Amino acid sequence: MSIVSPEKGWYSEPLDKEEKVWVAIALAWCLLTFFLMPVWHVVGKQNPSSESYRVDPVKFNEIATAFTEKYKVGEENGIPIVHPPAGSDVFVVAGGYQWRPILELEKGKEYRIHLSSLDFQHGFSLVSPKFVMNYMVLPGYDYVIKVTPTEAGTYSIICNEFCGMGHHIMIGKLIVK
Amino acid sequence: MASADFRTCPTTGLKVHLPAEGLIKANAVVAVVAILIGGIAALAVLLTRLPAVHILPADWFYRLLTAHALDMLVVWIIFFEIAGLYFGGTVLLNSRLAAPKVGWLAFILMVVGAGIVNAIVLMGGADVTFTSYPPLKAHPAYYLGIILFAVGTLIAVGLFFGTLAIAKKEKTYDGSLPMVTFGLMCAAIIAVLTLLHGAAIYIPTFLWSIGLLPSIDPSMYRLIFWGFGHPSQQINVCAMVAVWYLLATLTTGAKPLNEKLCRTAFLLYVLFINVASEHHLLVDPVLSTAHKIFNTGYVMHLAVLASMIHAFAVPAMTEVALRKKGYSKGLFEWLKKAPWGEPGFSSMMLSLLIFGFVGGITGVTFGTEQISIIRHNTWAITGHFHGTVVGGTTLAFMGLTYYVVPLIFRREIISKKAAQIQPYLFGIGVFIMANSMMFAGSYGIPRRHWDITFAGTAFPYAFDPTAMLFMTLAGLGGLLAIIGGAMYVLNTVGSVFFGKKL
Numbered sequence: 115m116s117i118v119s120p121e122k123g124w125y126s127e128p129l130d131k132e133e134k135v136w137v138a139i140a141l142a143w144c145l146l147t148f149f150l151m152p153v154w155h156v157v158g159k160q161n162p163s164s165e166s167y168r169v170d171p172v173k174f175n176e177i178a179t180a181f182t183e184k185y186k187v188g189e190e191n192g193i194p195i196v197h198p199p200a201g202s203d204v205f206v207v208a209g210g211y212q213w214r215p216i217l218e219l220e221k222g223k224e225y226r227i228h229l230s231s232l233d234f235q236h237g238f239s240l241v242s243p244k245f246v247m248n249y250m251v252l253p254g255y256d257y258v259i260k261v262t263p264t265e266a267g268t269y270s271i272i273c274n275e276f277c278g279m280g281h282h283i284m285i286g287k288l289i290v291k
Numbered sequence: 292m293a294s295a296d297f298r299t300c301p302t303t304g305l306k307v308h309l310p311a312e313g314l315i316k317a318n319a320v321v322a323v324v325a326i327l328i329g330g331i332a333a334l335a336v337l338l339t340r341l342p343a344v345h346i347l348p349a350d351w352f353y354r355l356l357t358a359h360a361l362d363m364l365v366v367w368i369i370f371f372e373i374a375g376l377y378f379g380g381t382v383l384l385n386s387r388l389a390a391p392k393v394g395w396l397a398f399i400l401m402v403v404g405a406g407i408v409n410a411i412v413l414m415g416g417a418d419v420t421f422t423s424y425p426p427l428k429a430h431p432a433y434y435l436g437i438i439l440f441a442v443g444t445l446i447a448v449g450l451f452f453g454t455l456a457i458a459k460k461e462k463t464y465d466g467s468l469p470m471v472t473f474g475l476m477c478a479a480i481i482a483v484l485t486l487l488h489g490a491a492i493y494i495p496t497f498l499w500s501i502g503l504l505p506s507i508d509p510s511m512y513r514l515i516f517w518g519f520g521h522p523s524q525q526i527n528v529c530a531m532v533a534v535w536y537l538l539a540t541l542t543t544g545a546k547p548l549n550e551k552l553c554r555t556a557f558l559l560y561v562l563f564i565n566v567a568s569e570h571h572l573l574v575d576p577v578l579s580t581a582h583k584i585f586n587t588g589y590v591m592h593l594a595v596l597a598s599m600i601h602a603f604a605v606p607a608m609t610e611v612a613l614r615k616k617g618y619s620k621g622l623f624e625w626l627k628k629a630p631w632g633e634p635g636f637s638s639m640m641l642s643l644l645i646f647g648f649v650g651g652i653t654g655v656t657f658g659t660e661q662i663s664i665i666r667h668n669t670w671a672i673t674g675h676f677h678g679t680v681v682g683g684t685t686l687a688f689m690g691l692t693y694y695v696v697p698l699i700f701r702r703e704i705i706s707k708k709a710a711q712i713q714p715y716l717f718g719i720g721v722f723i724m725a726n727s728m729m730f731a732g733s734y735g736i737p738r739r740h741w742d743i744t745f746a747g748t749a750f751p752y753a754f755d756p757t758a759m760l761f762m763t764l765a766g767l768g769g770l771l772a773i774i775g776g777a778m779y780v781l782n783t784v785g786s787v788f789f790g791k792k793l
């Protein structure tokens with residue numbers, strides 16, 4: 115009975131064979147899952163970035179705006195389209211329920227995407243029929259994601275962290291050529 | 292202690308301290324009111340998420356989403372747990388409650404806190420969802436309500452420890468604590484650690500909301516918030532497991548096979564559960580990889596080990612008890628002849644299965660940095676925790692209620708038939724909903740999102756039609772769960788008011 119005190123001597127009661135076997139199986143399973151993550155971190159190719167910097171949102175916006183003006187090649191729905199040099203540092207700013215600018219990246223080239231927010235916390239969620247990729251975007255922090263696009267196409271960036279009443283209209287774009 | 296303060300339960304022979312009984316009743320009633328409000332919000336939110344129905348405007352969607360999470364995850368579950376602590380500390384130990392007046396103070400603080408939170412959320416003063424990540428700011432009363440609630444909870448937990456102390460001093464029980472009380476005590480220890488984290492985050496945030504602090508660092512907030520939010524889910528796990536043991540004993544007379552093993556497993560929860568909280572932050576800036584891997588990998592698995600031990604021990608003790616009753620033919624006669632028509636038994640087994648296979652496995656997988664990249668903040672996460680905290684904890688608590696009503700309220704359940712099928716409806720509904728949410732999430736369907744068709748936005752994106760199919764399935768499963776939930780509320784409230792007096 116789990117609702118009364120156990121009989122005296124419960125502390126020295128040995129484990130049954132079945133119990134020992136189960137604990138061993140459970141422990142083995144736990145060790146396996148424990149090792150999977152660090153091992154996969156080394157052998158796998160899908161790890162979250164850990165490069166980030168503290169940044170003043172105003173400063174980040176200045177840098178990103180200068181970057182956008184320098185490499186601007188067009189505009190869609192009021193959002194600038196930029197085509198930065200292959201392999202460079204590129205910027206995406208979250209704020210005012212927009213992702214700015216629209217990046218136009220080249221297939222097979224590595225870029226360093228800098229993500230930060232000017233107002234609230236946002237969820238950078240790159241969606242496409244083939245895959246999904248999510249990162250948190252916090253005001254005051256510059257999060258650097260290294261990416262090498264492998265497939266040409268147009269990708270959507272939606273926001274998947276609640277950021278206020280305009281949360282659901284916050285959607286942007288990323289183009290790979 | 293005056294013996295006039297006690298009655299003896301005719302069914303179990305347990306001694307019930309009347310002032311404790313009053314508090315158990317009050318806390319249980321508020322819990323059921325909370326699940327009623329939370330359930331109404333669930334229905335509205337669920338229907339709004341389906342693009343074909345979409346009943347609420349955006350602001351009310353986010354508001355009711357906030358209310359749903361708070362009323363369910365916080366108010367329903369914690370009031371029920373406090374009732375459980377008073378039960379485990381007094382009735383199971385034949386003891387009196389240390390200080391009933393303190394219990395009422397805690398109760399009032401919690402009710403006032405919960406009331407303020409609900410009012411301010413519904414008035415539109417806290418459109419921040421239950422995580423309230425800054426710089427999103429709610430009205431100061433919101434944080435104040437949470438703090439009052441937490442202080443009340445801390446007092447109630449303290450009262451439980453006080454009760455354990457006097458029960459020991461007055462020798463109301465012989466030897467060690469019963470397993471259920473031991474499990475609840477572990478939950479209470481985790482609760483104290485958790486509430487301290489809660490204070491560390493809500494007090495500064497409250498000060499910020501009234502302008503006394505200039506800002507709250509968003510990253511620091513996330514770290515401490517989840518240092519509070521994650522362990523508080525472990526309170527729920529620990530309390531749920533204690534309820535599994537309780538239900539196994541109440542429905543089959545089962546007795547833990549190896550006390551030491553089960554108690555060690557409970558201790559593992561206490562020791563290792565406070566880590567792993569950073570699985571919420573795997574795709575955050577700021578924290579280093581080593582930090583994230585250590586926190587989410589290193590010791591989380593010992594807590595998983597504990598759950599696996601319980602998930603073995605509870606069915607095993609049930610099997611032994613049923614075999615002793617003569618159902619010993621072959622491997623599975625005991626399983627076939629088990630009391631599947633007893634709501635306590637079915638909800639215990641369903642809770643165990645859903646918690647383990649739906650909530651547990653996905654928790655361990657989504658909590659790795661690699662998978663987090665593809666699942667973070669998608670509907671898959673919502674699916675995961677409806678597996679743990681709804682299919683697991685809530686279902687176990689529902690099953691227990693069918694015993695609380697006759698034993699504590701001394702009323703017969705008005706519809707035994709409804710009680711029989713209710714756990715299946717709720718369990719199967721949650722099972723379908725949680726799994727469908729996970730499939731939908733794997734296509735990138737975001738959580739907490741009013742309109743995934745992105746109608747009228749600059750660059751609409753159309754999700755895969757399969758994802759939409761899974762959303763519809765989640766809707767159907769959710770409706771089933773809501774019918775199950777409504778049956779639970781009607782049957783228990785009806786019984787408390789109109790059930791035959793026992």
Ligand code: HEM
Nearest residue numbers: 333336337360363364420681685738739740769772773776
């Ligand atoms: C009656 C069955 C229930 C149904 C149909 C249901 C349905 C839902 C739905 C549709 C959402 C919104 C998901 C989103 O938009 O991202 C949700 C969120 C949530 N639910 Fe439930 N739910 C139920 C019961 C519960 C219970 C019993 C609990 C807690 C014990 C709970 C805790 C939560 C939490 C914490 C959230 C997250 C809110 C957020 O993301 O801000 N639910 N639920």
Ligand SMILES: [Cu+2]
Nearest residue numbers: 236273277284
């Ligand atoms: Cu956003």
Ligand SMILES: [Cu+2]
Nearest residue numbers: 273275277281
């Ligand atoms: Cu958002």
